[in-house]
Structures are given as C-alpha cells and as structure tokens.
Amino acid sequence: MGFVNNILQQKLEALKEKGNYRYFLEVNKSAQHFPHFYYQNEQGVQRSAVNWCSNDYLCMSTEEEIISRLSFTMHRSGTGSSGTRNISGTTIHHRELESKLANWHKKENALLFNGAYQANVTTLQTLGRHIPELFFISDERNHASLIEGIRAAGNPKIIFRHNDLLHLEEILESLPVDQPKMIVFESVYSITGNVAPIRNITRLAKKYQAITYVDEVHAVGLYANDGSGMIASEGLQDDVDIINGTLSKAIGVFGGYIAASNLLIDFIRSFGTGFIFTTSLPPAVCSAASKSIEMISCNGAWRAQLHNNVLLLRAALNQQGIQYYQNESHITSVKVGNSRLCKEVADSLLSQQGIYLQPINSPTVPPGEECLRIVITRKHQLKHINHLAHSLKKILHEKDQAYRPKLEAVAAAD
Ligand SMILES: Cc1ncc(COP(=O)(O)O)c(C=O)c1O
Known part of the structure; x- marks a missing residue:
C-alpha cells in the first residue's frame, strides 16, 4: 500500500497547492426556513446563512x-x-x-x-x-x-x-x-x-x-x-x-x-x-x-417568479457594478479567475455575511475561469438579493485589493 498511498498523498497535496482541494460545508437543511439553513462554524458555533447555490430552483424539495x-x-x-x-x-x-x-x-x-x-x-x-x-x-x-x-x-x-x-x-x-x-x-x-x-x-x-x-x-x-x-x-x-x-x-x-x-x-x-x-x-x-x-x-406562476427573481438579481448586480456572464438562462455566474481568490471570497461571504456561495474551481471549469455561480430560487426575496449584491461588491473589492499585488508578483516571477 506504501507506493499507492504515496501517490494518493502527492496528488492530494498538489490539489491543495493549486487551491482546488474541495472542502464540503455540512449544511443542516431546513424545509421550513429555506433559503436559510444552519451550520456549525470552525469554532463550533451554530450559525445560519442564506443558500445561494442550491439547484432546488422551484423549491420543490x-x-x-x-x-x-x-x-x-x-x-x-x-x-x-x-x-x-x-x-x-x-x-x-x-x-x-x-x-x-x-x-x-x-x-x-x-x-x-x-x-x-x-x-x-x-x-x-x-x-x-x-x-x-x-x-x-x-x-x-x-x-x-x-x-x-x-x-x-x-x-x-x-x-x-x-x-x-x-x-x-x-x-x-x-x-x-x-x-x-x-x-x-x-x-x-x-x-x-x-x-x-x-x-x-x-x-x-x-x-x-x-x-x-x-x-x-x-x-x-x-x-x-x-x-x-x-x-x-x-x-x-x-x-x-x-x-x-x-x-x-x-x-x-x-x-x-x-x-x-x-x-x-x-x-x-x-x-x-x-x-x-x-x-x-x-x-x-x-x-x-x-x-x-x-x-x-401546471404551475407557470412558479416559473415566472423564478425568472423575475433572476431579473431582480441581475439588476442589483448591475447597480453594484458586478460583472457576470451574459446569457438568456437563469444561471448567473461571476467570474473571479483564480481558485484561491475564489475560495477566499466565498469563505468571507459565509463567515462575515451569512451568504453561502460555493466556489466553482478546476476541474469543473478550466483554470482561469474560476467563478461564483449564483443560483436564485423562487423563494429568495428582494432583501436577500440586495444583501448579496452589497456584500459581494464589498468582499470582492477587499479581496481584490489584497490579492492583486500577490498575483502580479507571481506573474512577474513567471
Ligand atoms: C449538465 C449536467 N448534466 C448532468 C448532471 C448530473 O445530474 P445528477 O445530479 O442527476 O446526476 C449535472 C449535475 O450537476 C449537470 O450539471
């Protein structure tokens, strides 16, 4: 097993090195309070957050x-x-x-x-x-x-x-x-x-x-x-x-x-x-x-609610000057372009703002296209949307300021 274990270890280390190692958040899902859910933070404290990455678009679950x-x-x-x-x-x-x-x-x-x-x-x-x-x-x-x-x-x-x-x-x-x-x-x-x-x-x-x-x-x-x-x-x-x-x-x-x-x-x-x-x-x-x-x-109104929420979300992102992939669907992704930065933004959104957005890193996307994929459902409300747009702008700005010099240094060394 020694040889095999060494290889497994090396591959996992390489994944961590690149910032692509996957950390799972243990979500305590709530049928009553969706899109809110509960989780325990690293200090073992119970917290609640709004889920912005569930694929339960119509909240049927x-x-x-x-x-x-x-x-x-x-x-x-x-x-x-x-x-x-x-x-x-x-x-x-x-x-x-x-x-x-x-x-x-x-x-x-x-x-x-x-x-x-x-x-x-x-x-x-x-x-x-x-x-x-x-x-x-x-x-x-x-x-x-x-x-x-x-x-x-x-x-x-x-x-x-x-x-x-x-x-x-x-x-x-x-x-x-x-x-x-x-x-x-x-x-x-x-x-x-x-x-x-x-x-x-x-x-x-x-x-x-x-x-x-x-x-x-x-x-x-x-x-x-x-x-x-x-x-x-x-x-x-x-x-x-x-x-x-x-x-x-x-x-x-x-x-x-x-x-x-x-x-x-x-x-x-x-x-x-x-x-x-x-x-x-x-x-x-x-x-x-x-x-x-x-x-x-037979419930077209639910679909209409979802698609209307997509428009409200995009209007709020536009207002904050946050760019996202333009498309005619319900999926709104904000490109971050770096796996570590993507994870840091997501971590801060969760710990500081109670917003859960899972970073989408390689191999799900090619390196350089790391993003935050925002999934709105029919039950997200305007207050959730405005909170997300404000928080995203704040954290993206803070992290970008902290990260840009590091990225430029890496690029110069290459
Ligand atoms: C485009 C696409 N096809 C297939 C699947 C697999 O679907 P399932 O979760 O039902 O296995 C996914 C899941 O994320 C997907 O995004």
Whole structure:
C-alpha cells in the first residue's frame, strides 16, 4: 500500500497547492426556513446563512405536498425498492413516472436511472460500444458525465467549439455521409448558463443525418408552458432524438432519466449495464417525483417568479457594478479567475455575511475561469438579493485589493 498511498498523498497535496482541494460545508437543511439553513462554524458555533447555490430552483424539495406524497408512499411500500429493475425493482411507481416523463417530453418512452450522471454515462457508453462506427461530436463545454460516457465508449470523437455552428458544420461536412454520427450537447450549460442554439444544431443534424443527444438537466422544470424544458420551449421535441434530464434539481427529488423512442429505450433497458446492474430508485422517490412534475407542469406562476427573481438579481448586480456572464438562462455566474481568490471570497461571504456561495474551481471549469455561480430560487426575496449584491461588491473589492499585488508578483516571477 506504501507506493499507492504515496501517490494518493502527492496528488492530494498538489490539489491543495493549486487551491482546488474541495472542502464540503455540512449544511443542516431546513424545509421550513429555506433559503436559510444552519451550520456549525470552525469554532463550533451554530450559525445560519442564506443558500445561494442550491439547484432546488422551484423549491420543490421543501413543498409540503411532495413531502407528504413521499412519506405516504414510503409508509406503504417501505424505504428501498430492494432490487434491480429486472429482479423485483420495477414497481407501479417506476412505470407511472416513466410514462409521465415520456408524455412531458412528447417522446414514446422514458427510462429511469439513479441520477442524470448515470443516465448520460450509461446511454452514451452503451450506444458507442454496440455501434463501433458511431462518431461522437461533442460540445467542448459538455458536462463531465457526457465526456465520461463518450470516453468509456471508446468510439471516434471530435470536440466542437462551444456553441459554434460554423465549426460544427465544418466537422459534419468532413465526415462521410454514411458514417453514423451523434451530436452531444446541453441545452443550458450549468456553469456559464449559456443556452445552446438548439434549433440550428438540429437543422445541421438533419442536413448531415446525425442523431442528437441533449442534456436538459438545468432546463427541465424551468422552461416552456408546461415546464418540460428548453427543447419544448422551442417546439423541437420531434427534432431531438434523446433527451436527458434529472429529478434532483428543479423537480426537487432524486434520480435521472432519458426520454426517447420505444426502440432506443428498449435497447438501453436491455444492454445498458449502468441501468441493469443496480438497485432501482426507491418507489416513494418515484411517486414524489411524479407528484412534483404534475405540480410543476401546471404551475407557470412558479416559473415566472423564478425568472423575475433572476431579473431582480441581475439588476442589483448591475447597480453594484458586478460583472457576470451574459446569457438568456437563469444561471448567473461571476467570474473571479483564480481558485484561491475564489475560495477566499466565498469563505468571507459565509463567515462575515451569512451568504453561502460555493466556489466553482478546476476541474469543473478550466483554470482561469474560476467563478461564483449564483443560483436564485423562487423563494429568495428582494432583501436577500440586495444583501448579496452589497456584500459581494464589498468582499470582492477587499479581496481584490489584497490579492492583486500577490498575483502580479507571481506573474512577474513567471
Ligand atoms: C449538465 C449536467 N448534466 C448532468 C448532471 C448530473 O445530474 P445528477 O445530479 O442527476 O446526476 C449535472 C449535475 O450537476 C449537470 O450539471
């Protein structure tokens, strides 16, 4: 073990050296007081803070009716499913949820996984391994789960520049017409909040006979009249072959899925090892997710509240002169550009101002693009927004003053 331990130690030290070591805050989540939560600081004192980095965009994880549905089904069906989907782990709640998801996305069928990460890896890996000629064309900003799925498949691949249609077409043009190909991208990119030109990508896919795989993890629940996502808001459900989504963010419960044709779902169900060889989601989780989707689809007012809050947040940041990535989504990220600085700003926001913003460092973003990703929910209020904008300006200014000479010294030494 000595050799292995040494390597592990060295790699962890290198991570700390670069400022990219991950420290987890132990959040004592409160369903009653969201977005406030409780935590113990380094001195062991109980403190409260406002959460600005939860993906519970519509606050569904704290919604009384969802909690009641979860506990009702759990009392009836027990805690876990206790089996893989093939061996007693397919309950009426799993099938009800899959059918609801398929209808929501206007697809023939859907398939549940224990997370969208697992859904992405399993689907891409399974398709690639069974179709060795399949050529993956992947956006350079794709999520780790999409990259991992493509890598695990081992098929030929090309990366296209982020959201760059000209580059994408150049690649498509260069491939033989009869080469099977798949374009893999996200509708809303999780860190910058950039929105993909979905309509134009699907046009290119049609022109060059490629199939399309879209990760809608940060869009489901939040876009279109029925909340089913960005693809639906553009009326493109028929033009996208495979939609990937999560039940763990806007839906507020847990799990992931794909929605596609009967044939494709049957294939992944039959050959996807990451689907076959794992215990299925707890029945109560499926039932609560079904309830959440029912409520989300007919509650446009919640979406309106969220999007209005995004506008209020951005107006407050503008007023304080704080720059953020411009985009048409609900994600507002402030670039800091240095991992240590990013962490120091986040630490001070928490200890001095009761604001919890997790620094986003490498490898989640490339070095130099470290940022604070602000996630507003429908329950944040104007007083929270103003407090965040004022505090962010103050701390960014203080830290920048303290840090600039150090950064300039490092640059000069390089
Ligand atoms: C773009 C994207 N895809 C997939 C995932 C994985 O989702 P899940 O948490 O359901 O596994 C994430 C999670 O953060 C994500 O941001």
